[in-house]
Structure formats: C-alpha cells, structure tokens
Amino acid sequence: MLQKKYAIFVFISFIMLYYWKKRIKQGAKYKTKMRLEGKTVLITGGNSGVGKSTAIEFAKLGAKVIIASRNVQKSRKAKMEIIAESGNFDVFAMHLDLENFESITSFVKEFDDQQEYLHYLINNAGAVGVHGLSESGYHRVFVINHLGPFLLTHLLMKKMKKQSLKDPVRIVNVSSNMYIFGKFNLEDIRTDAIGLISEVRRYAQTKLANIYFTRELNKRLQGFNITTYAVHPGSTITTDIWSWSNLPYFLKVPGNHLVRILFLREPIYAAQTILYCSLDDEVTRMSGEYFKDCAREELWEVAKDEAFGETLWEASVAATEKYLTRELI
Numbered sequence: 001m002l003q004k005k006y007a008i009f010v011f012i013s014f015i016m017l018y019y020w021k022k023r024i025k026q027g028a029k030y031k032t033k034m035r036l037e038g039k040t041v042l043i044t045g046g047n048s049g050v051g052k053s054t055a056i057e058f059a060k061l062g063a064k065v066i067i068a069s070r071n072v073q074k075s076r077k078a079k080m081e082i083i084a085e086s087g088n089f090d091v092f093a094m095h096l097d098l099e100n101f102e103s104i105t106s107f108v109k110e111f112d113d114q115q116e117y118l119h120y121l122i123n124n125a126g127a128v129g130v131h132g133l134s135e136s137g138y139h140r141v142f143v144i145n146h147l148g149p150f151l152l153t154h155l156l157m158k159k160m161k162k163q164s165l166k167d168p169v170r171i172v173n174v175s176s177n178m179y180i181f182g183k184f185n186l187e188d189i190r191t192d193a194i195g196l197i198s199e200v201r202r203y204a205q206t207k208l209a210n211i212y213f214t215r216e217l218n219k220r221l222q223g224f225n226i227t228t229y230a231v232h233p234g235s236t237i238t239t240d241i242w243s244w245s246n247l248p249y250f251l252k253v254p255g256n257h258l259v260r261i262l263f264l265r266e267p268i269y270a271a272q273t274i275l276y277c278s279l280d281d282e283v284t285r286m287s288g289e290y291f292k293d294c295a296r297e298e299l300w301e302v303a304k305d306e307a308f309g310e311t312l313w314e315a316s317v318a319a320t321e322k323y324l325t326r327e328l329i
C-alpha cells in the first residue's frame, strides 16, 4: 500500500516537474529551415535580454541585423556577441532613444539613408519603473513603450510600404501578458506612477497599449503586404528584474533569485514567439492578433474595446503630430 502511494507521488512529481520545465521555464520552440540572406531586421532594444536573444536567432538564419538602443557602448558589445554566437558579420548597432522624438526622427533619417530594405521591424525595447513625465505630457514609461514605437513605426512606414510591393513586411510588437492589469484612461497616464503597485500598473497599461496599437495598425494596413502581431515573450531572465523597484535590499536579492529559478526563462526561449510571428507562413492569416508560446491567444475583455483602440490611436497621433510625416498610416 505504502509502495503504491510512493509510486503515485513520484509519478505526479515527475509530471509536475515536466510541466514546470516545458511550460514555465521554456515554452514552445520555433523550428525553421528558412534562410534569411538578403532580409533586413531592425530590433529596438537589441542590446540586452529578449532583444539580444532575438537578434542572435535572426543572425543565425543569415539576416542582416540592426539593433537600436540608447547605450551605444552596450550596443557595440552586444553586436560583437551576436556576431560571435551566430558567425554572421552582417550586424550593426545604431543609436536610438525612444523617449526622445528628435532622436527617433534622426534615427529614421540615418536608417533610410543607410538601408535599402526593411523586412522585419521588431518593436521590442521597453522600460518599467522610470519616473516623471516627458515633454509630450505623458508618463515616460508610456512614451518609451508606446508613443516612441508608434512614431518610429510611422516614420519607417514609407520604406516598409515600398518594400511590401516586392516582399512581405512584418511588424512584431513585444507586449506582455501583464496587459490584463492595464485598464486605463488617457488622463491617468498623464500622471506619475510612484510605488511598486502603481509602477507595475503603469507598465501593464503600456503593454495593453502595444496590443491596441497592433490591432489598429492591422486595420489601417489592409491592402498592403504588411502584417503585424503582438507578442508575450514569456517571463524572462533579463537584468536585475527588481532593480527599478524600491523593495528593501534584504527582500530584493533572495526574491530576485527565487523568482529567476522558479519562474523565469532564459532569453533564448523568449525569442521563440517573436521568431514564429516573424517567419511562420500560417501566422499571416492572424495579423493583428496576440501571441504567446508560438500560438494565438484569445485576448481578455480589457483589450477588446474597438472604440478605445481608435481613441488611443488619435491621442498618439496628437502627441507625436509635430514629428509625423504627412502620410499617416
């Protein structure tokens, strides 16, 4: 009898361990034999975490990879790592500050001058726990995570539309499953967020904005060979995940280790759904949708308000208007 109980216990433990490893620590893996020589990918925030891992995978497949972030020294180091890991020398690092609309404008000008093509735009860069309001009057995290990528995508659209006459273009917006906590109105994000709960909520609002942006962008790109996807990459080991929070040190360090060991994936696994949405043939039928673990996922109600999608779009146009070109998406 005891032996039978023991066997059941071992069996259940084994199933749970398997589930934990496959579903939580790794997630789905995307496999492809595709080669990407002649294709260009731009990855914002490609110098660390999810973005760097995605850059390595694209480089391994033979694509020309451009990473764009604020810290040029970190980007140069990341570029060397991407080259070393992939054996592909077609990797470039550019300066881009998504919080600064002038920086976005000059980045696009430089990009347009230097690059003939853009096949994949991966809006990956993101921030959490940054304080204060930007010049546009919106909270800085909202500017970095939503308004900046919104403007960048707009300014690159001319190139992408031209490109799409020859080759398809895909835009992947890296969101997060945290979006479910992100209900917001546009006045709310004009105020600062102080304290752990407010900061997490603010981040969630911006990740919800990524989903609304993707849905609205898809509607406005009908008739073009350009598709777009919102992705949750999975909870991932990046830098110090709590570094931005004001938790006491004695909680931060063990909390950090415990969360990493139990729940967070290596960045290589976070790249999988981004690759899937960029490369898979089937996925183009589902443009505008939200993906997780290499599969489409039904959105929660908070992300299904069509009217709010349009309102957010118009507010984003108003906030970036001075920098937008005449040809709106």
Ligand SMILES: NC(=O)c1ccc[n+]([C@@H]2O[C@H](COP(=O)([O-])OP(=O)(O)OC[C@H]3O[C@@H](n4cnc5c(N)ncnc54)[C@H](OP(=O)(O)O)[C@@H]3O)[C@@H](O)[C@H]2O)c1
Pocket: 044, 045, 046, 047, 048, 049, 050, 051, 068, 069, 070, 071, 072, 074, 075, 096, 097, 098, 099, 100, 124, 125, 126, 127, 144, 174, 175, 176, 177, 232, 233, 234, 235, 236, 237, 238, 239
């Ligand atoms: N890690 C997770 O568990 C997780 C889960 C769900 C979703 N995500 C999403 O995945 C994306 C990447 O996150 P991560 O965990 O890889 O973060 P990370 O390691 O902290 O990397 C953030 C990247 O964004 C860049 N960045 C930050 N502010 C920027 C700005 N103003 N302008 C341009 N680039 C800027 C950073 O480079 P510089 O500092 O050089 O600018 C860095 O390359 C984010 O959108 C995040 O919301 C992450």
